[in-house]
Amino acid sequence: MRKELEQKLICRWPGWFDLEACPTSSAMGRGFECGDGWFNIIWHLCSDLEPLVTELERETGERFSVVQVKQKFGTLRIYVSRHADAIDERIEAAALETSHTCEVCGRPGRQHRTYGTVACEEHADPEQ
Numbered sequence: 443m444r445k446e447l448e449q450k451l452i453c454r455w456p457g458w459f460d461l462e463a464c465p466t467s468s469a470m471g472r473g474f475e476c477g478d479g480w481f482n483i484i485w486h487l488c489s490d491l492e493p494l495v496t497e498l499e500r501e502t503g504e505r506f507s508v509v510q511v512k513q514k515f516g517t518l519r520i521y522v523s524r525h526a527d528a529i530d531e532r533i534e535a536a537a538l539e540t541s542h543t544c545e546v547c548g549r550p551g552r553q554h555r556t557y558g559t560v561a562c563e564e565h566a567d568p569e570q
Contacts, residue, residue, distance in 0.1 A: 443474040447481045455488050458495075458508045468509045469521075475512035477545035477559075483518065484511065487536040494528050516553045516560050517541045 451474070452459045461470050469475075474484070495506045502524065510521040518540040520533050544551035544562040551562040561567075 443476055443478055443481065445473075447478055448474050451481075451484060451488065454485075455492075458488070458506065460507060463507075468507070469512075470508065470510065475510075476518060477513070479543060479545045479548035479551075480513075480518055480540050482548055483536050483539050483543060484520075487520070487532060490532050491529055494526060494532070495524075498524055498526050498529065513540075513545060513559065516558055 448459075452461070459470055460468060461473065463470055465471055476484075499506055504524060507523045508520060509523055510519070512519050517537045519537065522529065522533070541560060542550060542552065543560060544565055545560050546565040547562060549562045549564075551560045551565070553560050554566050
């Protein structure tokens with residue numbers, strides 16, 4: 443993902459994304475390891491998570507953070523430090539949405555090759 447898009451997410455949710463975290467506890471130092479096309483999905487996911495995270499932090503007294511954001515097997519994977527059923531369900535729903543959203547541009551797409559990237563017809567590799 444382009445740095446300016448990453449910065450929008452980091453500025454909006456500064457406590458969640460620590461790009462300076464120790465590599466043994468977080469992979470966020472590598473940035474958002476997915477294409478720009480999924481930015482809106484990630485943004486909406488974070489917006490949906492906000493009240494759930496606030497409640498989780500209040501209940502547990504522990505800080506929530508995103509440990510990694512990447513594309514794996516053609517869909518979005520987001521790993522977090524703290525879990526609750528509602529949080530996990532929303533993360534799974536976002537992953538499902540990416541399974542039919544072009545990772546490059548965000549338009550409707552499909553997975554090319556088994557576990558390959560999701561792309562629209564314009565961004566698909568013509569050999570796939």
